[in-house]
Amino acid sequence: MDTHPTAKPQIPDELIENLIRSLEHTHDEECTCEDVYAVVDEFAEAEFRGEDAARLMPLIKQHMELCHNCCEEYEALLDVLEKSQSA
Numbered sequence: 001m002d003t004h005p006t007a008k009p010q011i012p013d014e015l016i017e018n019l020i021r022s023l024e025h026t027h028d029e030e031c032t033c034e035d036v037y038a039v040v041d042e043f044a045e046a047e048f049r050g051e052d053a054a055r056l057m058p059l060i061k062q063h064m065e066l067c068h069n070c071c072e073e074y075e076a077l078l079d080v081l082e083k084s085q086s087a
């Protein structure tokens with residue numbers, strides 16, 4: 001018996017690999033501020049390019065929702081990207 005739905009979601013392999021890797025890497029642990037700082041520029045750039053950064057790095061997103069410092073860092077980076085675009 002096949003319990004899987006017939007329609008497969010169209011998610012790029014690369015995205016799934018990143019997701020699995022990030023899940024494996026952090027496992028049950030929450031992100032630390034250091035973890036977030038290490039990738040916050042990537043996160044902001046992905047968001048800026050219109051990619052779903054929160055889905056690519058769910059734990060980073062989760063941390064930023066709980067941590068004002070990291071959230072501010074992210075917003076500052078987004079601000080810089082937006083300004084560099086319009087310059």
Ligand SMILES: [Zn+2]
Pocket residue numbers: 032033036063067068069070
């Ligand atoms: Zn933090």
